[in-house]
Amino acid sequence: MLLSVLMLLLVVSGAQTAYYGIVYTYSAGDIQQDALPTLNSFKLSFSSCEELDSWLCEGNCSVLDLYVIDESRGEWCQKEYIVNIPDTVLTILDAAADYLLLSANWTENRNGIVSIATAPLIDLRNRSDINKPNSSPQTTILPLLRVPSNCQRNINLLVSDPNGDNIRCRYAASPECETCTPPSVLSVSPSCILSFSPTNSTDEGPYAVQLVIEDFPRQIITLTNSSGSQEVKTSSDVLSKIPVQFVFGVDPAAPSCTEGLYLPRFLPPTPENGAQISSNVNQILEISISAEATQAVITELLFSGPRNVAKSSSGSGNFTLTWTPSAGDEGLSHTFCFVVQANFSSSVYQSDLRCVLVTILGSPTTTPVTTPVQSTITTFAPSSTTTPAQTTTTTFPPLFTPSLNASTLIPAPRPYYVLALNAKISTTLSLENDAGTITTLIKREMIKYGVPSDIIIELRSNGKVLVTVSP
Structure with a gap:
């Protein structure tokens, strides 16, 4: 049943639109009355919210659990589609055999990626170490990250795993992509660090980034399906694969790469990258973000995170993300990623990417x-x-x-x-x-x-x- 839902989602026909990426993750709950609740999250990004709705819902999204995450007008819109399935089958769903095509095209890019494909691996067999099915690595990303062509930039993806498994990142390979040419200007390490070095002006422009994140058990485990059939997995065996796709923009050279001049620099009380924050169900969480760019004008905060997050500004360079976790978030961890954007003349500059992990506890009573x-x-x-x-x-x-x-x-x-x-x-x-x-x-x-x-x-x-x- 789960695979049919995935195919329904990702093969819906629609008008040709400008695609900016996807982040797919899944979380398996505890087995309850022979049912296996599985939460599937698709963060989809297109060049506008209207185009996304036209493609995904054929203009009518009232029947879908679809939430706006954030929007950069004139560039991209990111929405999250939630599928919560009380599945009853402990099985493995390998979409690589019939990989999932999205009927839209990538936004124009330098590495020649046109058609869209993903091939997630979803293993819902019972794990012997935790006595429930595997959950995939959890992460998020903005649809468009940008850097001047003359500036060094490392992008540290914040990836967590609910089961404590080893996590590795790599570029997608066939059949996980239609055209699999990675960006020539961007390298990725197994520890999920994307590195960009200063390059020539001839390399400027947008690039399509197609990543795959995998998790591996830290010890030998046994996976059992509904019929009792078992398979042993070692620390070198992949448990799941999730696609993370976005656009990386190499912009014209900046007058200076020093943070705080043209490129915004984060200031206190902005949390550090990788910070871990705890919150409670039904308790308002506020993440305060401050930045400066003395030679440019800070214009906006852009973010990706869970649904129903509100952002506000209290003056140039000062922003707040506000979110109230619901009962359904208890025990889960959500990734928040954000950048601050500034303008100088006709140029746009982004800060580095910062991500924090928010863990939701129960309601405080004492x-x-x-x-x-x-x-x-x-x-x-x-x-x-x-x-x-x-x-x-x-x-x-x-x-x-x-x-x-x-x-x-x-x-x-x-x-x-x-x-x-x-x-x-x-x-x-x-x-x-x-x-x-x-x-x-x-x-x-x-x-x-x-x-x-x-x-x-x-x-x-x-x-x-x-x-x-x-x-």
């Missing part, structure tokens, strides 16, 4: 206070021979704050514990680029040993890990 906690800690001295455990009792400030009754401020009659964990973690992942993956893995391991599932893991700039627990 009021925290601070109180010291007495804890008994057992330490083991490292030695080549067995050494008796040494036990000490001491008083620490709390690693978390116990919940109190809001009306009486009397603690609930239950014990509170401080868990002191000293661990050395070795990884080939980057603290700068893979913070989301690292914290997800730490959280999964701690939950295995009985720590509550609502813990919040933060990776600090000094490499230390902060763990917050709400009892």
Whole structure:
């Protein structure tokens, strides 16, 4: 049933329009009464919202769950199409055998990409390690990213995986694309960093970018379908593939590549790229963004993120993204990506791309206070021979704050514990680029040993890990 929905979505006929890309992701929920709820998200981008509606809905979008994400008038419009399917089949859907063609054409580009194709791999067999189906890597991107031809630019895609799998990025290859010529001016690393180096004016213009993001298990797992048939997957086997397509514009050279002059520079309180933010269901989340460009005029903020996000401006260079997560967002993580755009004469300049990860917790119901906690800690001295455990009792400030009754401020009659964990973690992942993956893995391991599932893991700039627990 899921595959038929995908085909219905991506083979709808329509007028010839200017395509600016797609980001497809899927998330599988827990198996409930032999049903497998699967949330499929298609972020589609065209040269205008009207053209997108004409292509996707044949002019009538009232019957679809279609949401406007953002729009840059005269350039592009991004909308999200949501399909929530209570599927009952634990199966693998490999669209590479009959790859999905969109009946529109790419916007004009230098690398000669005309026809549109994607070939997602969707595996909904039950995983032995998490006892539910796989979810794909989660990310987003703006339909158009631009850089002056004389300026260096690295684009760090923020990609997270709900299952803590390894993530790799690459350019699409047949049959994941009709014409698979990658942009000659842009390289992509397996760690999802796109790199652009200064180039000649003859290379200026738009390029079609066709990426594929894959996830790989970190250990040997078994996948089981509805009939009981099983397949073993190792760390070198792909679990899913998602398409990420957008336009990369190489603009005429800027008078200066120094950020803050012509190219906007982010200022506090703008969150850093890769920052992790926690919010609660039905609680208003505000992301404040500030930028400056002393030699140009800042005109707008452009973003991509979940549906129903509002943006506002409180003066030149100061913007706010406002979003209220709903109950359906609880337990999910959403990627927000944004750029600030400025004009000078007839030229348009973009800041670098920043992305943050927002994790949605349950509704807050308690009021925290601070109180010291007495804890008994057992330490083991490292030695080549067995050494008796040494036990000490001491008083620490709390690693978390116990919940109190809001009306009486009397603690609930239950014990509170401080868990002191000293661990050395070795990884080939980057603290700068893979913070989301690292914290997800730490959280999964701690939950295995009985720590509550609502813990919040933060990776600090000094490499230390902060763990917050709400009892």
